[in-house]
Amino acid sequence: MPAGTLRLTPLVAFLAPFRGLARVFDPGLRGLVIGPLIINILVVIGLATAAGVGFEALLAAWLPGGWDWLAWLLWPLFALALLVAFGVSAVALAAIIASPFSGPLAYRTARGLGHEPRQPARSFLGEMGHATVTALRKAGYYGLLFIPVLLITVIPGLNLLAPIAWFTFGSWVLAVEFLEAPLANDGLAFAEVRKTVRAHRLETLSFGAGTTLLAMVPLVNLLLVPAAVIGATHLRVRLPRA
Known part of the structure; x- marks a missing residue:
């Protein structure tokens, strides 16, 4: 059966990031994994460290003298957040x-699955240019999606739905x-990417939900x-090829 006609279900989509996790150290992909892996580690550790330092400073300024013991109670709540x-x-x-x-990694992964990408492989400079242009378009798209989430968060009553809204947004x-x-x-431009994911909303959200859950697991x-x-x-x- 051709790769593009394999059955796609929300469960398959949800499990896709877990499947990817199991293949991170595949010999055929290892060379292309190193770059995003190093960036991933540096960004996650850097932001976590900055958040921890900032929280300690906030506690020191906020807690009255002699109440330092309360920090031990607040740290678990902060860790969850x-x-x-x-x-x-x-x-x-x-x-x-x-x-x-990401482009070269996806390219090699697709070929290993018997799916020949339609777009010729780009040079690294080509990938840089594509990533820069697409990042600007993504920022505008994500910004528009963020507006209703922000409104739900700040409007009394509606903010009870904020956790669901944030999880869905993420x-x-x-x-x-x-x-x-x-x-x-x-060969899909970002506008076509948006059209494709909208056509498969449930599968897209399922994949995102699995990815979001993994994002909350330390070390993973x-x-x-x-x-x-x-x-x-x-x-x-597993998506039909247009």
């Missing part, structure tokens, strides 16, 4: 920075971010950028 907020944002930022490496953003590379290798999120690119490519080969 860090897993959710910084896990997703760090992976998204790392994915954007690592974009020039899932969609991560899904689009990682699916863009394999779809671009098939250090490997998530290359894993999600590989997983997104597995998902792409």
